[in-house]
Amino acid sequence: xxxxxIPMDNQWLPFTPNRTFKQDPRVFVGAEGMHFTTHDGKKVxxxxxxxxxxxxxxxxxxxxxxxxxxxxxxxxATAFQASNDKAFKAAQMIADMAPGDLNKVLxxxxxxxxxxxxxxxxxxxxxxxxxxxxxxxxxxEKGYHGVNFGGMSVGGLPANRKAFGAQLLPRVDHMRxxxxxxxxxxxxxxxxVWVEDPLLELENRILVLHDPSNVAAVIVEPxxxxxxxxxxxxxxxxxxxxxxxxxxxxxxxxxxxxxFGRLGVNFGADHYGVVPDxxxxxxxxxxxxxxxxxxxxxxxxxxAMMNANSPQHAIEFFHGYTYSxxxxxxxxxxxxxxxxxxxxxxxxxxxxxxxxxxxxxxxxKGLPNVIGIRTLGLAGAxxxxxxxxxxxxxxxxxxxxxxHHGVWVRPAGENIVICPPYIVEDAHIDQIVQTVADSIRRHx
Ligand SMILES: Cc1ncc(COP(=O)(O)O)c(C=O)c1O
Numbered sequence: 001x002x003x004x005x006i007p008m009d010n011q012w013l014p015f016t017p018n019r020t021f022k023q024d025p026r027v028f029v030g031a032e033g034m035h036f037t038t039h040d041g042k043k044v045x046x047x048x049x050x051x052x053x054x055x056x057x058x059x060x061x062x063x064x065x066x067x068x069x070x071x072x073x074x075x076x077a078t079a080f081q082a083s084n085d086k087a088f089k090a091a092q093m094i095a096d097m098a099p100g101d102l103n104k105v106l107x108x109x110x111x112x113x114x115x116x117x118x119x120x121x122x123x124x125x126x127x128x129x130x131x132x133x134x135x136x137x138x139x140x141e142k143g144y145h146g147v148n149f150g151g152m153s154v155g156g157l158p159a160n161r162k163a164f165g166a167q168l169l170p171r172v173d174h175m176r177x178x179x180x181x182x183x184x185x186x187x188x189x190x191x192x193v194w195v196e197d198p199l200l201e202l203e204n205r206i207l208v209l210h211d212p213s214n215v216a217a218v219i220v221e222p223x224x225x226x227x228x229x230x231x232x233x234x235x236x237x238x239x240x241x242x243x244x245x246x247x248x249x250x251x252x253x254x255x256x257x258x259x260f261g262r263l264g265v266n267f268g269a270d271h272y273g274v275v276p277d278x279x280x281x282x283x284x285x286x287x288x289x290x291x292x293x294x295x296x297x298x299x300x301x302x303x304a305m306m307n308a309n310s311p312q313h314a315i316e317f318f319h320g321y322t323y324s325x326x327x328x329x330x331x332x333x334x335x336x337x338x339x340x341x342x343x344x345x346x347x348x349x350x351x352x353x354x355x356x357x358x359x360x361x362x363x364x365k366g367l368p369n370v371i372g373i374r375t376l377g378l379a380g381a382x383x384x385x386x387x388x389x390x391x392x393x394x395x396x397x398x399x400x401x402x403x404h405h406g407v408w409v410r411p412a413g414e415n416i417v418i419c420p421p422y423i424v425e426d427a428h429i430d431q432i433v434q435t436v437a438d439s440i441r442r443h444x
Contacts, residue, residue, distance in 0.1 A: 001029065001039045001040065006025075006027060006039060008021075008022055008025065024400065025039070026038070026403060027039040028044075031046070031050075031058035031059055032058055032059045033057045033058055033059070033423065034046055034057060034058070034420070034421060034423065034424060034425075034428055035058070036058075036408065042406065043406060044403065044406050044407065044408050045406060045407050045408065045420075045428060045431060045432060046058065046408050046420065046421065047402075047407055047408050047409045047410075047418050047419070047420050047432040048408060048409060048410045048417060048418065048419050048420070049284075049288070049419055049420060049421045049422075050288050051283070051288075051410070052225065052256075052257045052262065052283050052284065052419055053283040053284055053286075053287065053288025054284075054287055054288045054421050055260060055261055055262070055284040055287060055336075055340065055345060055349070055421055055422045056287045056336065056339050056340060056343070056345055056421065056422065056423060057421045057422075057423040058421075060287060060336075060339060062335050062338070062339050063286075063287055063289055063332055063335045063336055063339065064289075065335070066331045066332060066334065066335035067289065067290065067328055067331060067332050067335075069331070070086065070327055070328045070331035070332075071328060074086075074327045075327070075328065076326065076327060076328070077327060078322075079107075079320060079321070079322060079323065079324040079325050079326070080320060083325055084325065084327040084330070085327075086325075086327045086328075086330035086331045086334060087107060087324075087325030087326075087327065087330045089330070089334055090105075090107075090292075090325075090330035090331075090333040090334050090337075091105040091107070091294075091325070093333070093334060093337050094281070094285070094294065094296060094333070094337075095296065097260075097266045097267075097337070098266070098267065098269075098279060098296045099266070099267065099269050099270055099275050100275035100298065101275075101298050101299045101300075102269075102275065102276075102278075102279055102296040102297065102298055103296070103297075103298070103299050103302075104296065104297045104298075104299065104301070104302040105294050105295070105296050105297075106121070106294055106295045106297065106319075106320075106324070107292065107293070107294045107321075107324045107325040107326075107330075108293045108294060108295070108321050108324055109291040109292060109293055109321060109323050109324075109326075109329075110146065110282055110291055110293045111145070111146045111151075111254070111256035111280065111282035111283065111293055112145070112146025112147050112148045112151050112293075113146070113148065113293055113321065114146070114254070114256065114280035114281065114282055114293040114294060114295050115145035115146045115148065115150055115151030115154070115155075115219070115254060115280060116146075116148045116149070116150035116151055117280075117294075117295045117319065118217075118219065118252045118254075118278045118280055118295045119137060119150040119151075119154065119216075119217065119219070119252075120150070120319050121278060121295060121297060121301060121305075121317070121319075122134075122137070122216040122217035122250045122252070122278070123135060123216055124305060124317055124319075125250070125301050125304055125305060126216055126250075128304050128305050128307075128308035129304050129308075131213075131248075133213070133214055134213070134214055134215060134216040134248075134249075135171050135214065135216055136171045136172070136173065136210045136214045136215040136216060137150075137153070137154050137169065137171070137172045137173075137215075137216055137217055137218075137219065138154075138172070138173050138174065138175060138202070138206060138215060138217070138218045138219070138249075139153075139154030139155060139156055139172065139173075139174050139175070139218075139219050139220070140156055140174055140175045140176070140177065140178070140220050140224070141156040141174050141175065141176055141177040142156045142157055142177045142179075142224055142227040142230065143155050143156045143157070143174075143219070143220060143221055143224060143227070143254075144156075144157055144160070144221065144224070144225065144226035144227060144254075145219060145221075145254050145280075146256075147160065149164075149167065149168070149169060150169060152164060152168065153168040153169035153172045154169075154172055154174075154219050156174050156177070157226065157227060171210075171214075173206050173209070173210065175198075175199075175201060175202050175206065175218075175220075176198055176201055177224075177230070178198055178224065178230055178231075178232045178233065178236065179230045180192065180194060180233075181371070181372060181383075183195075184233075185371060185372035185373075185383070186361070186365065186372060186373050186374070187231050187373070187374040187375065187376065188357055188361050188373075188375055189353070189354060189357045189375055189376055190376075191231060191232070191233060191234040192231065192233050192234065193233060193234050194233035194234070197239075198233065198236065199236065199239050199240060199243060202218075202240075202243060203243060207243075207247065212246075212247035212248075212249065213247070213248075215247065215249045216249070216250065217249060217250040217251070217252050217277075217278075218240065218244055218249055218250070218251055218252065219252040219253075219254060220240065220251075220252075220253065220254065221253070221254045221255070221256075221257065221258065221268075222237060222253055222255065222258050222268030222269070222271065222272060223257075223258055223263075223268060223376065223377075223379075225256075225257035225258065225379075226257070226412060227412060227413065228374075228381045228383065228412040228413055228414075228415030228417060229374050229375075229376070229379050229380060229381035229412075229415070229417055229419075230374065230381075231374055231376050237272040237274050238272065238273070238274055240274075241274045241275075241276075244277075250277040250278065250301075251276045251277050251278075252276060252277065252278045252279075252280065253267075253268060253269055253276040253278070253279050253280065254280045255267050255268050255269070255279050255280055255281050256280055256281060256282045256283055256293070257283065258271075258377075259279070259280075259281040259282075259283075259284065259285070260281065260283075260284040260285055260337075260340070260346075261284065261340060261345060261346035261349045261422055262284070262349060262377050262378055262379060262419070263349075263350070263353075263376065263377035263378075264346060264347060264349050264350020264351075264353060264377055264378070265346060265350070266346065267279060271377070275298070277297070277298050277301060278295050278296065278297050278298070278301070279295070279296045280293070280294070280295050281293060281294055281295075281296070282294070284336075285333050285336065285337070286329060286332040286333050286336050287332070287336045287339075289332050289336070290326075290328060290329045290332045291323075291329060292326070292329035292330065292332070292333055305317055340422075343423075345422040345423070346422070348422050348423070349377065349378040349422040350377070350378070352378055352420075352422065352424050352426075352429065353375070353376070353377045353378035353379070355426055355429050356375060356378060356379075356380055356418065356420070356424075356429050356433070357375035357376070357380060359429050359430060359433040360373055360375055360380045360382060360418065360433055361373055361375065363433045363434060363436075363437045364382045364433070364436065364437055364440065367437060367440045367441060368440065368441065368444040369384045369385040369394065369440065369443075369444065370382055370383070370384060370385075370440065371383050371384065371385050378419060378420065378422060378424070379417065379418065379419035380417070380418050380419075381412070381415040381416065381417045381418075382415065382416050382418075382436065382440075383414055383415050384398070384414050384415070384416070384440070385414070386414050391413070391414070392411065392413055392414060394414065394443055395411035395412070395413065395414055395415060395416055396411045397443050398411070398416055398436070398439045398440060398443050399411040399416065401439040401442060401443065402416075402435050402436060402439050405435050405438070405439065406431075406435070407431065407432050407435040407436070409432070409436060416436055418432055418433070418436070420432065
């Protein structure tokens with residue numbers, strides 16, 4: 001199929017430079033295992049699990065079969081004042097996997113919806129217990145919580161906020177970014193040890209400014225994924241939990257990327273040994289095959305909302321989506337989680353993560369313009385020196401060049417991110433990393 005045969009005039013592409021796309025289109029028409037097929041018949045290895053989604057690899061039959069079966073059984077049923085068997089089952093499986101008493105799952109369809117859902121739960125929860133004045137949200141610089149107004153407001157990626165500044169949520173503050181490019185440019189499957197404590201700023205400035213009694217929630221990604229795989233210093237996540245506990249502030253982990261195996265365990269919460277009050281998920285829960293997201297809440301949040309003294313027939317939380325707990329998406333989630341378990345894929349992600357980390361550090365360190373490499377779990381980023389006046393251009397050019405050499409990676413700011421499916425073999429890792437290395441050499 002040539003580009004001329006594909007009608008490209010009407011789709012407005014998300015997070016993509018639309019004006020140049022048609023000159024050099026990337027059109028996928030098939031996928032199997034680790035690979036895509038393009039419209040012109042090329043094989044391209046998926047080095048980013050199709051945006052952190054396809055943990056089990058592409059075109060997995062058990063997931064496809066579960067979807068087909070569900071379509072023939074219960075295609076869809078309204079989500080309000082009713083539910084479906086697959087939604088209950090998926091919620092149970094997810095709650096069983098989540099740590100602590102994270103037991104109540106509110107389904108939605110994406111990571112962005114999960115972010116806004118969690119923020120709304122936080123406000124409604126505090127109000128239900130007579131603390132409706134708690135309305136301040138705290139995010140982190142360079143955090144990403146999707147593109148809806150709540151998530152964008154607590155998010156901290158400047159480009160995503162720039163055009164919408166006037167209408168972002170009020171009463172939102174941001175903690176400082178968690179990267180030390182001087183002392184911790186290179187992180188190889190470890191947590192960097194910082195001399196200073198980045199959370200002193202939260203305690204001594206942000207909470208003092210707003211008064212902790214006004215703060216509803218703090219939301220963070222355990223590891224900053226979309227910004228380019230930035231790993232917090234040792235002790236940071238635990239201490240954040242302690243600070244929130246001290247002041248009655250809810251702690252939300254956005255695990256849309258770190259959830260379901262990316263770090264070799266169920267969730268980032270397990271990796272850090274910290275139970276948040278809410279945990280957002282999406283992406284890998286269905287292997288990316290069909291949209292599903294959600295927020296897992298601790299029991300006390302649900303209980304407070306149920307015990308808010310409203311009549312028995314009254315709805316306790318005025319929130320939900322037409323497709324919350326869609327039976328086909330939930331059938332896909334059940335099949336995905338079964339498959340992940342059957343093939344022990346989370347542990348495999350942990351093992352292959354070490355192979356990826358070793359490969360990235362040995363092949364990329366010291367190459368021209370490489371100023372940092374950070375690896376943890378089955379993901380890593382190589383950071384490149386910015387070209388003065390054209391931020392992000394070097395990473396974009398390398399990304400395009402890698403595509404032309406059969407490897408799909410992700411440009412994120414000045415980083416190239418690699419996060420392959422958990423089924424990745426050593427030879428695939430070698431191919432991906434060597435292609436990135438060659439491309440970096442070509443772009444000096
Ligand atoms: C941490 C995090 N939160 C939220 C989102 C938004 O998810 P979605 O694109 O499904 O809305 C993403 C997407 O990459 C993410 O990485």
